[in-house]
Amino acid sequence: MNFVVPNFAPAYAELFVAAMGVVILLVAVFLKQSARPFAYLASLATLLGAAFITWYTMDGQVSYTFGNMYIDDLMGDVLKLMVYFAMAVTLLYSRGYLTDRKMDRPEYFVLATFATLGMMVMISANHLLTVYVGLEMLSLSLYALVAFDRDSARSTEAAMKYFVLGALASGLLLYGMSMVYGATGSLELSGIAQAIYHQAGNRTVLLFGLVFLMAGIAFKLGVVPFHMWVPDVYHGAPTAVTLLISTAPKLAAFAMTMRLLVNGLFELADQWQAMLMFLAIGSIVLGNIAAVAQSNIKRMLAYSGISHMGFMLLGLLSGVVDGDSRLALNAYGSAMFYAVVYVLMSLAAFGMVILLSRAGFEAENIDDFKGLNKRSPWFAAMMMFVMFSMAGVPFFVGFFAKLAVLQAAVAAGYVWLAVLAVMMSLIGAFYYLRVVKVMYFDDPLDASPISASADLKLVLSANGLAIAVFGLMPSQLIESCVAALAGSF
């Protein structure tokens, strides 16, 4: 056997985050009074340090390491930077919420750091096992985080559901991986692509494996028919954890989809595009219709998240038309742009729920937003930006995200699909605008002023304004997403 020292350089950021996670765990357990602020600040510093490393090692080159199990490319770097950003904002928003509920134990921040590491590994995976290790690292941290409020029956129930369904999805994914391995003889994604290109292996087994892989991916993205966990987990988990689950992991799930389907199984695009179309239609229809019936804003945002993921799939399924992959780059770029924009909007939406909550009170019903304009016109405007952007009202960034994926679908010849998606997003506009209506035209149920720390208010305002401002320069953002993907396939 040949042994070589692996090149650690492409994975410096991952090694740093792993080391810091362990250090925070160890130091915080020995500190008495200052453990909580230490864990919070150290996890933010970890994200900042990782961002520096990723930024300064970002050279647009594709490099492999650890025996080709690991890939460092521009798409990975850009998505990792977005993950650091989303996680840092999440921690900033959550701080006050956790302190009020005595949940700001150091382990929260350690688990968040390890979840970040899991996402980074998923994003940089070039091997089925690396995908799986990253996915499990993320998922196990999330299961524990959902159950973090141990005494709440609802949150433990949500964690149990998430765990059982997540374990099932992991099993399906592994089963699919084993079949793909059986058919192609390779666990490495580029090796799989080569084997399929040379028509090696049993095609039936390969397609069977693809179906199971797709089930695992669909579960992670939370799209119909693997969406059942989404509303319950979003509702049951503490809002700070819901915020975490609904943002950065979506970027990692997008990266996993790109790696498995595009880097690994691109030759089967006509097969998986048909499956994605089924998932997308189901998600857009069910997500939007079910959200109308919700009175709990966390559940409403969960169903809206399902429909947003369906929209994102519209971009992924429009890459290859009749074996011609010229449209692929733009289509996948639009999907990536959608994922990034969704994360930005989801951060602000759950940030608003956290803003209105205080110790002993969860602002999780739509009724709790009643008359927000009278309590705080500024944050009512921010929430309006978020809702308008999610609904796809023109000139907010969410509109351009929807426009980009719809254009990709139309360019691929799926006009009927685009028409269906637009009709469904009109239904969706109803429940987003209902929130705006209760904020501006109803009387407040509770007139107390908003009590939140200055950093939460500041970052949330910046988040809301970003949604409005990015709407002014969408083409640059889409182009940078396309440019990030250009080197990857």
Add this chain to the structure above:
Amino acid sequence: MLENYFPVLIFILVGLAFGCVPIVLGRLAGPHRPDAEKLSPYECGFEPFEDARIKFDVRYYLIAILFILFDLEIAFLFPWATILKEIAATEGLRLFGFFEMMVFLGILLIGYIWVWKKGALEWE
């Protein structure tokens, strides 16, 4: 072809003998005075037959989880041990393989310190 499997046959026979001989020997050589207590299945301090829905001390569960965690590390040590010499024989990698595993064990050790410090190992 089949003779390749001869060691496996020997292994199976030795395994069977290893299990059976002490039981037979014990029955033949030892005194044999059964009573109700002795004949009941042994169940770690629990009543062997009762309603399964009883309150179960969560500490058993904690210990079991910790055991599995630290037990699993052995599964990673075995394959490492088989090729450690080969790695050390490679030029430029004299101690690389050794320290690679030490990093892994170090991470586990930190987990162990955390568990200890959190009081998960104290029964009362």
